[in-house]
Amino acid sequence: xxxxxxxxxQVNVAEGNPLxxxxxxxxxxxxxxxxxxxxxxxxxxxxxxxxxxxxxVKGSYGFEAEFNKxxxxxxxxxxxxxxxxxxxxxxxxxxGTNDYKLSFGAGTTVTVRA
Amino acid sequence: xTGVSQDxxxxxxxxGQNVTFRCDPISEHNRLYWYRQTLGQGxxxxxxxxxxxxxxxxRLLSDRFSAERPKGSFSTLEIQRTEQGDSAMYxxxxxxTPGGNTGELFFGEGSRLTVL
Numbered sequence: 001x002x003x004x005x006x007x008x009x010q011v012n013v014a015e016g017n018p019l020x021x022x023x024x025x026x027x028x029x030x031x032x033x034x035x036x037x038x039x040x041x042x043x044x045x046x047x048x049x050x051x052x053x054x055x056x057v058k059g060s061y062g063f064e065a066e067f068n069k070x071x072x073x074x075x076x077x078x079x080x081x082x083x084x085x086x087x088x089x090x091x092x093x094x095x096g097t098n099d100y101k102l103s104f105g106a107g108t109t110v111t112v113r114a
Numbered sequence: 115x116t117g118v119s120q121d122x123x124x125x126x127x128x129x130g131q132n133v134t135f136r137c138d139p140i141s142e143h144n145r146l147y148w149y150r151q152t153l154g155q156g157x158x159x160x161x162x163x164x165x166x167x168x169x170x171x172x173r174l175l176s177d178r179f180s181a182e183r184p185k186g187s188f189s190t191l192e193i194q195r196t197e198q199g200d201s202a203m204y205x206x207x208x209x210x211t212p213g214g215n216t217g218e219l220f221f222g223e224g225s226r227l228t229v230l
Binding site: 004034036041042043044045046049090092100101102103104105106107 | 117118145147154155156157158159162169170173205207218219220221222223224
Protein backbone atom coordinates (compact mmCIF):
# COMPACT_ATOMS: atom_id res chain seq x y z
CA UNK A 1 0.00 0.00 0.00
CA UNK A 2 1.12 3.53 -0.63
CA UNK A 3 0.43 6.53 1.57
CA UNK A 4 1.45 10.08 2.26
CA UNK A 5 1.55 12.04 5.52
CA UNK A 6 1.52 15.80 5.77
CA UNK A 7 2.18 16.41 9.45
CA UNK A 8 1.12 20.06 9.49
CA UNK A 9 -2.47 21.11 8.88
CA GLN A 10 -1.41 24.74 8.62
CA VAL A 11 1.75 26.69 7.91
CA ASN A 12 1.92 30.43 8.50
CA VAL A 13 4.79 32.56 7.26
CA ALA A 14 5.49 36.21 6.62
CA GLU A 15 5.92 37.40 3.07
CA GLY A 16 9.54 37.23 2.02
CA ASN A 17 10.39 34.45 4.46
CA PRO A 18 11.22 30.89 3.43
CA LEU A 19 8.33 28.49 3.15
CA UNK A 20 8.52 24.75 3.82
CA UNK A 21 5.64 22.29 3.60
CA UNK A 22 6.48 18.83 4.89
CA UNK A 23 5.61 15.46 3.37
CA UNK A 24 6.63 11.91 4.17
CA UNK A 25 5.65 8.88 2.16
CA UNK A 26 5.37 5.13 2.23
CA UNK A 27 5.46 3.05 -0.92
CA UNK A 28 6.80 -0.26 -2.13
CA UNK A 29 9.49 0.11 -4.71
CA UNK A 30 10.64 3.37 -6.18
CA UNK A 31 8.40 6.32 -5.39
CA UNK A 32 6.91 8.75 -7.85
CA UNK A 33 6.24 11.91 -5.84
CA UNK A 34 4.19 14.98 -6.63
CA UNK A 35 3.03 18.28 -5.25
CA UNK A 36 -0.27 19.88 -6.22
CA UNK A 37 -1.75 23.21 -5.14
CA UNK A 38 -5.40 24.15 -4.79
CA UNK A 39 -6.42 27.79 -4.77
CA UNK A 40 -9.90 28.75 -3.54
CA UNK A 41 -12.60 27.79 -6.05
CA UNK A 42 -10.00 26.40 -8.42
CA UNK A 43 -9.03 22.89 -9.42
CA UNK A 44 -5.86 21.21 -8.24
CA UNK A 45 -2.82 22.35 -10.19
CA UNK A 46 0.35 20.35 -10.69
CA UNK A 47 3.44 21.99 -9.19
CA UNK A 48 6.28 19.52 -9.57
CA UNK A 49 7.28 15.87 -9.53
CA UNK A 50 10.14 13.57 -8.65
CA UNK A 51 10.57 10.45 -10.73
CA UNK A 52 14.27 9.81 -10.74
CA UNK A 53 17.55 11.68 -10.92
CA UNK A 54 18.49 14.84 -9.06
CA UNK A 55 17.05 14.90 -5.55
CA UNK A 56 16.20 18.59 -5.86
CA VAL A 57 13.43 19.24 -8.34
CA LYS A 58 12.19 22.61 -9.47
CA GLY A 59 8.63 23.40 -10.37
CA SER A 60 6.16 26.14 -11.09
CA TYR A 61 5.94 29.54 -9.35
CA GLY A 62 9.44 29.28 -7.86
CA PHE A 63 8.74 26.15 -5.83
CA GLU A 64 11.18 23.32 -5.40
CA ALA A 65 11.16 20.05 -3.49
CA GLU A 66 13.86 17.86 -2.06
CA PHE A 67 13.61 14.09 -2.22
CA ASN A 68 15.26 12.31 0.69
CA LYS A 69 15.16 8.55 0.34
CA UNK A 70 16.60 7.73 3.76
CA UNK A 71 14.02 9.89 5.51
CA UNK A 72 11.25 9.01 3.02
CA UNK A 73 10.49 12.68 2.71
CA UNK A 74 9.63 15.08 -0.09
CA UNK A 75 9.36 18.54 1.42
CA UNK A 76 8.16 21.47 -0.66
CA UNK A 77 10.12 24.70 -0.38
CA UNK A 78 10.14 28.24 -1.60
CA UNK A 79 12.97 30.60 -0.65
CA UNK A 80 10.81 33.73 -0.45
CA UNK A 81 7.06 33.34 0.01
CA UNK A 82 4.47 35.62 -1.55
CA UNK A 83 0.99 36.46 -0.29
CA UNK A 84 -0.30 34.87 -3.50
CA UNK A 85 1.20 31.53 -2.41
CA UNK A 86 -1.56 31.23 0.18
CA UNK A 87 -3.39 28.05 -0.79
CA UNK A 88 -3.92 24.38 0.06
CA UNK A 89 -1.00 22.13 -0.84
CA UNK A 90 -1.18 18.39 -1.40
CA UNK A 91 1.62 15.87 -1.59
CA UNK A 92 0.92 12.70 -3.57
CA UNK A 93 2.68 9.41 -4.28
CA UNK A 94 2.31 6.46 -6.55
CA UNK A 95 4.33 3.33 -6.91
CA GLY A 96 6.00 2.18 -10.07
CA THR A 97 3.47 -0.50 -10.84
CA ASN A 98 0.06 1.14 -10.74
CA ASP A 99 0.65 4.18 -12.88
CA TYR A 100 -2.94 5.34 -12.66
CA LYS A 101 -3.47 5.78 -8.93
CA LEU A 102 -2.18 8.71 -6.93
CA SER A 103 -2.50 8.67 -3.16
CA PHE A 104 -2.81 12.16 -1.70
CA GLY A 105 -2.04 13.51 1.73
CA ALA A 106 -4.66 15.39 3.70
CA GLY A 107 -3.24 18.74 2.65
CA THR A 108 -1.52 21.68 4.31
CA THR A 109 -3.05 25.14 4.31
CA VAL A 110 -0.42 27.79 3.74
CA THR A 111 -1.09 31.35 4.79
CA VAL A 112 1.42 34.02 3.87
CA ARG A 113 0.83 37.30 5.70
CA ALA A 114 1.87 40.62 4.27
CA UNK B 115 -10.78 27.47 -22.10
CA THR B 116 -9.49 24.02 -23.01
CA GLY B 117 -9.09 22.61 -19.52
CA VAL B 118 -11.09 19.90 -17.82
CA SER B 119 -14.67 20.96 -17.26
CA GLN B 120 -17.20 19.49 -14.87
CA ASP B 121 -20.93 19.95 -14.65
CA UNK B 122 -22.79 20.77 -12.52
CA UNK B 123 -20.47 22.63 -10.20
CA UNK B 124 -22.84 22.18 -7.30
CA UNK B 125 -25.70 19.75 -6.82
CA UNK B 126 -28.07 19.70 -3.86
CA UNK B 127 -30.29 16.65 -3.63
CA UNK B 128 -32.44 14.78 -1.19
CA UNK B 129 -31.44 11.46 0.24
CA GLY B 130 -32.48 8.60 -2.00
CA GLN B 131 -32.32 10.54 -5.27
CA ASN B 132 -29.97 9.70 -8.12
CA VAL B 133 -27.38 12.20 -9.33
CA THR B 134 -25.12 12.29 -12.36
CA PHE B 135 -21.99 14.32 -12.90
CA ARG B 136 -20.37 14.98 -16.24
CA CYS B 137 -16.71 15.52 -17.02
CA ASP B 138 -15.23 16.76 -20.28
CA PRO B 139 -11.49 16.11 -20.32
CA ILE B 140 -8.82 17.89 -22.29
CA SER B 141 -9.55 16.75 -25.80
CA GLU B 142 -6.27 15.02 -26.60
CA HIS B 143 -6.11 13.15 -23.28
CA ASN B 144 -6.94 9.46 -23.41
CA ARG B 145 -7.00 8.88 -19.66
CA LEU B 146 -9.77 10.11 -17.41
CA TYR B 147 -9.95 9.75 -13.64
CA TRP B 148 -12.54 10.29 -10.93
CA TYR B 149 -11.56 11.23 -7.41
CA ARG B 150 -13.58 12.16 -4.35
CA GLN B 151 -12.55 14.79 -1.84
CA THR B 152 -14.17 15.26 1.54
CA LEU B 153 -13.59 18.18 3.89
CA GLY B 154 -10.15 18.11 5.43
CA GLN B 155 -8.96 15.23 3.29
CA GLY B 156 -7.00 14.87 0.11
CA UNK B 157 -8.52 13.48 -3.07
CA UNK B 158 -9.32 9.77 -2.98
CA UNK B 159 -9.07 7.72 -6.17
CA UNK B 160 -12.31 6.15 -7.38
CA UNK B 161 -11.86 4.90 -10.93
CA UNK B 162 -10.20 5.59 -14.25
CA UNK B 163 -10.60 5.06 -17.97
CA UNK B 164 -8.17 4.65 -20.78
CA UNK B 165 -10.12 5.69 -23.84
CA UNK B 166 -13.52 4.05 -23.34
CA UNK B 167 -12.25 1.15 -21.22
CA UNK B 168 -12.73 1.34 -17.48
CA UNK B 169 -9.54 -0.31 -16.30
CA UNK B 170 -9.92 0.05 -12.55
CA UNK B 171 -13.13 0.37 -10.62
CA UNK B 172 -12.51 -1.57 -7.45
CA ARG B 173 -12.17 1.68 -5.53
CA LEU B 174 -15.67 2.84 -6.32
CA LEU B 175 -17.27 3.26 -2.94
CA SER B 176 -20.22 0.95 -3.39
CA ASP B 177 -22.38 -0.58 -6.08
CA ARG B 178 -24.43 2.63 -6.00
CA PHE B 179 -21.56 4.31 -7.81
CA SER B 180 -20.97 3.79 -11.51
CA ALA B 181 -19.02 5.58 -14.22
CA GLU B 182 -19.04 5.50 -17.97
CA ARG B 183 -17.03 6.92 -20.82
CA PRO B 184 -18.96 5.63 -23.79
CA LYS B 185 -17.02 7.12 -26.67
CA GLY B 186 -13.71 7.75 -25.00
CA SER B 187 -14.42 11.43 -24.66
CA PHE B 188 -16.63 12.76 -21.85
CA SER B 189 -17.45 10.70 -18.80
CA THR B 190 -20.32 10.50 -16.35
CA LEU B 191 -20.31 9.47 -12.71
CA GLU B 192 -23.67 8.37 -11.35
CA ILE B 193 -24.60 7.88 -7.73
CA GLN B 194 -27.86 6.05 -7.14
CA ARG B 195 -29.95 6.28 -3.98
CA THR B 196 -27.76 8.99 -2.51
CA GLU B 197 -26.93 9.00 1.18
CA GLN B 198 -25.78 11.88 3.35
CA GLY B 199 -22.33 10.31 3.50
CA ASP B 200 -22.02 10.83 -0.25
CA SER B 201 -21.75 14.58 0.30
CA ALA B 202 -18.34 15.51 -1.06
CA MET B 203 -16.50 17.14 -3.93
CA TYR B 204 -16.20 14.86 -6.94
CA UNK B 205 -13.13 15.63 -9.00
CA UNK B 206 -12.38 14.66 -12.55
CA UNK B 207 -8.90 14.66 -14.02
CA UNK B 208 -7.38 13.73 -17.33
CA UNK B 209 -3.95 12.95 -18.72
CA UNK B 210 -2.28 11.69 -21.80
CA THR B 211 -0.75 8.27 -21.37
CA PRO B 212 2.85 9.48 -21.05
CA GLY B 213 1.62 12.05 -18.57
CA GLY B 214 -0.40 9.39 -16.87
CA ASN B 215 2.69 7.30 -16.50
CA THR B 216 4.42 10.09 -14.64
CA GLY B 217 1.39 11.25 -12.69
CA GLU B 218 0.79 14.73 -14.03
CA LEU B 219 -2.96 15.00 -13.90
CA PHE B 220 -5.06 17.96 -15.01
CA PHE B 221 -8.00 18.47 -12.68
CA GLY B 222 -11.34 20.11 -13.18
CA GLU B 223 -12.82 22.42 -10.57
CA GLY B 224 -15.01 19.67 -9.20
CA SER B 225 -18.69 18.99 -8.65
CA ARG B 226 -19.82 19.53 -5.09
CA LEU B 227 -22.61 17.22 -3.93
CA THR B 228 -24.76 18.04 -0.93
CA VAL B 229 -27.21 15.36 0.17
CA LEU B 230 -29.92 16.61 2.51
